[in-house]
Amino acid sequence: MSRYLGSVCKLCRREKEKLFLKGERCSANCALDKKRGKNAPGQHGAARVKISDYAKHLREKQKARRVYGLTEEQFVHYYKTAEKMKGSTGDNLLKILELRLDNVVYRLGLASSKKMARQVINHGNILVNGKKIDLPRYQVKAGDIIAVPEKYKANAVIKKLVEGSTSNVPVWLNFDKNKIEGTIVSEPLAGEASHPINSQLIVEYYSK
Missing domain, CATH: 1.10.1050.10 (Ribosomal protein S4/S9, N-terminal domain)
Structure with missing residues (x-):
């Protein structure tokens, strides 16, 4: 890739x-x-x-791609998946992107950036429901528990991150600082993405 x-x-x-x-x-x-x-x-x-309408749509799509660290091929795959789901395609797209494991690890405060979150996951330092998952694209769901192995809890970097993690955790996630464990309380709603993105512009871009 x-x-x-x-x-x-x-x-x-x-x-x-x-x-x-x-x-x-x-x-x-x-x-x-x-x-x-x-x-x-x-x-x-x-x-x-002068920014054309096409440019506005393109820039919004590119912004979303970059925020979530995706290639064009990956992004198109997620868009097509969102199209097949019930409800608003734009809201579905952002929901899918937010529920990627690397994004959830970042939003729980277990990584300082999404790039770092992908590295932590690739190195096998993230557990989902007690099972090691090393795929950043893994889709979590409501009720899943995100944790780190016991040996990783003593890591100086993770300790520093955990100290300031609870302040920015979104409402659809819950983080237990003592256990260093997060829970997916519910699916994210429209407007609860990690970065302001106008998903309607993205839908219009791919609809042309």
Whole structure:
């Protein structure tokens, strides 16, 4: 699978907003807060161009892809899955993306960024209902319990993360700091995504 190996700050500059691809580090030292960061990347980044309707739809789709760290092929797969579900395709899409294991690990505070969450999962340091899961794309569901192995609980990094984890945990998740264990209380509702995304623009993009 292809991976983006360039500067993630350029991705935020392209979308002209903080995507928090480095986690909380983006709050303190972000390229968008600097003069150079006000422009899109590239030699023509400072040029003023009129944004077409197509460009608005494309940028929203690209923003969602980057927030969740997906390739175009993966994103299209999730979109097609959302189309087949009952209800709003846009809301279904965001629900599927939010229930990816890597996103849940990040939102529970067990990783400082979604990139780190994928690494933690790939290394076998996440348990779902007591079973080791090493697939970041794994879809969790209401009632699932997310935990870490006993040996990982003593890790200095996880201890530091756990100390500040409960403040940003969304209402559809519950986190027990003492057990270092999270529970999927319910499925996320519209508007409870990890980043503000206009899913209707994405639906219109793929509908053309």
